[in-house]
Amino acid sequence: MSLNVRNYSNKDNLLFPASIGDYLSEGHLAWAIDDVVESLDLIFLYKKVSSVGNPSYHPKMMLKILFYGYATSNFSSRRIAKGTETDIAFIFLAGMQKPDFRTISDFRKNNAEELPKLFVQIVRLCKKLGLVGLSHIAIDSTVIKASADRDRTYDRERFILEEQVIQDKIKELLDVAQKVDDEEDRIFGPSLRGDELPESVRSRKKRLEKLQEAKKDLEQRSLKEINLTDSDATFQREKGKVFRPGYRAEVVVDGKEQIIVACDVVNKLNDRQELLPSIERAVDNLPEIATQDSSMVVTADSDYSAMESLKKLEEQKPYVDAYIPDSKYQSKQDGNITDEDSPFHKKCFSYNPDKNVYICPNQKELTFRYRRISRSKAYYSLYRCRYCQDCPYFGTCTKSPKGRAIWVYDNQEQIYKMRRKLDSAEGKRIYAKRKIIIEPVFGNIKHNLRFREFLLRGLRKVKSEFTLIAIVHNIRKIAKFLKKLLFSKLPRSELTPVLTT
Ligand code: SF4
Incomplete structure (x- = not known):
């Protein structure tokens, strides 16, 4: 019986070797990542490649698969490694090479300090492509959960209680051990040196030492609580007043296409001192902010309002026109009595x-x-x-x-001055744009990329992990831009020069 179907065989040899990229649509994200990484100056990564031993994987390839992994919610090195075997986009970006998950994990870890340099290059690329307007930037933060077990959070009281429990247990175990030793000495004679500790006591002693170290850390940093899984994480309050170990991811977003122009992660409990550093980071990444003819509008919510910051902003940053309400003004705007x-x-x-x-x-x-x-x-x-x-x-x-x-x-006058500014029709119009600029960015990170929890531990590492997220957020914007060019019938071969010239 003949079937009315297309010829099918998946075991034939191809007559000509095919390019794997041909299996991906022209507007596929993998192509955009490929184009962006090819346009970057990676000299600082090449300098780190060892000239002895087995040849390393090419940093370009490692970056491409890492970026594609984070852009498709495959954050773990195991999933990325698996992707290079089973997913056509990963296979294309890896050039059919299959780095081990440890190699990927080490590459991410060893280049944590280099990621901000790549982030800056990509921000400047976005500016070159016309995706950054610099007429209005919005500053905000979001709490991201630390990779930490909430139950392993200790305050001073819990340290004291647990230390006491362990010390009592050690004493009890030592008493038992002593009785056994005495009994053995009585039967076999004194053969042991007497300084060996039973395993049960040794493990408890180690635990006690760890607890004492963490308690010292708690005292030195004047914290109320400390988490033993990630001691850099702080207890962050989320909506619904749930406290959990986490970090605050700070972003500065340009209003034109929601490109993240600066980012950082802090382990503070609020954003009060983050206004000026955020603006400084944005200016470092895009120095044209400080030299353009008209001043740039900066909006931030009441968490960033601090009299001292507003004063300094007015004195030192004439290129910035800030709209930042204080908490009481905001509360009144929300209809509350203060x-x-x-x-x-x-x-x-x-x-x-x-x-x-x-x-x-x-x-x-x-x-x-x-x-x-x-x-x-x-x-x-x-x-x-x-x-x-x-x-x-x-x-x-x-x-x-x-x-x-x-x-x-x-x-104090700074606050009243700012209120008058926000109360004007122009102030209301400008401040209303803040949410429209910032909310889609957090929506993309937490909903589309599904990045709600750090995979890595420690402030230094989570900073680099969030930089990766900001990079892929921006690359997705570039991908969208390139797709539009393709729709306007620009051949794919002409896209790379758009990025590199
Ligand atoms: S005298 Fe004292 S209590 Fe009375 S209004 Fe003045 S400040 Fe207030």
């Missing part, structure tokens, strides 16, 4: 510069007491009232027997 709505808020106290006193709503004076610096390095002066006990508003304005105190920060 302490600023109270008729006894410090805003309602007037200042008399001649006497250096504040006048309260009951027309009493608050006199200057002292000047200090806060934990966030902001200078402030404290003023206190001495007439509160007899005031009809005592209990509402203050309950303190010492009298009402107000803290006046040196750069």
